[in-house]
Amino acid sequence: MGDGQELVTATVDALVRAPGSAVAQLVRTRLRAVPGGGAAEAAAGADPADPRARAALTAAVGRLLAEDPAFARYLLSTELGPPANPSTVRLRTKPADPPTVHLQARPGDAGTVQLRLKPVSGRRATGGILVTLALVVVASLVALGINLGNRPLLQPGVHGIDHAATALRDPAQAQGVLPGPAAMPGGWRVETAPQSGTSSGDGVPCFVRDACDQQLAYATVTFRAGPRHSAKFVVVTFASAATAGRAFDAMLTQVGGADAAAAVPLPSIGDQSAARSHGAEGMEALVRVGTTLLSISDSGADADAADAPALTAFARLLAARAQQAQDGRTPDATVPGSKG
Incomplete structure (x- = not known):
């Protein structure tokens, strides 16, 4: 995101267009702590085409993110933030061989993994080799801490994100x-x-x-x-x-x-x-x-x-x-x- 307003706009869009998403539900919970935030979200949800309701929701989200910069940083790590660079892992069977397996998480695809096997010296790999290589690559990614699916929702105390947690109201x-x-x-x-x-x-x-x-x-x-x-x-x-x-x-x-x-x-x-x-x-x-x-x-x-x-x-x-x-x-x- 180029600036904070872009994150506010993306957050409002998520609340209006994908109210059932995990991120939208989390933001909705946080908005209840902002004066008038819950009412603004409910009004915009009831009539997404109402410009006044959307303006009120935008103002409430803006206050929320301004008052809680750590939460704003967290949102940047979700699908509301900029797309991450694709993570590609290559395995070689021999030093002289070209890459035979590509495992790539493509930006914009939720939880999408692309596995591509290239022919080597005119031979085709068997299904067993393909599965084995895929498992090796996935294990390597896990060991390196690479997340192949959606970015995790709320890991409090991790990655320097302070207090990313739901308030205990009861x-x-x-x-x-x-x-x-x-x-x-x-x-x-x-x-x-x-x-x-x-x-x-x-x-x-x-x-x-x-x-x-x-x-x-x-x-x-x-x-x-x-x-x-x-x-x-x-x-x-x-x-x-x-x-x-x-x-x-x-x-x-x-x-x-x-x-x-x-x-x-x-x-x-x-x-x-x-x-x-x-x-x-x-x-x-x-x-x-x-x-x-x-x-x-x-x-x-x-x-x-x-x-x-x-x-x-x-x-x-x-x-x-x-x-x-x-x-x-x-x-x-x-x-x-x-x-x-």
């Missing part, structure tokens, strides 16, 4: 991100049963005051190991990654308090991550994965250790489960050595 989805006993290491049991709700609730305020309607759902659970060690998990979901990022910044400020709490070393996890120490009271890690904000509070015995191994393990666990949920999968990630 409290049940947020609760599904929480680990169960089988996902935890041995010795950990549920102390406070999982709770979930919409928007905000007890202990889960609105984090972005001018965008409370963009905070969708929350879920919490607390585990305990022995008499003094506990871990609380909190999941908060948002309509967009941008709002989740603002909530991350706001919550990190709250965690620090008036006197900025000491930072705790934490590996890079998800799209954003940080940890703070509360001294003898323990530590808290914050992680953003796409449209979700995650909090893990580790309190009690050994919770103030400098390397925070338990806190890191729990943060990775919750981040992995949040990513699975946004990928449309049932979260099943566990801590290494867990009961599961």
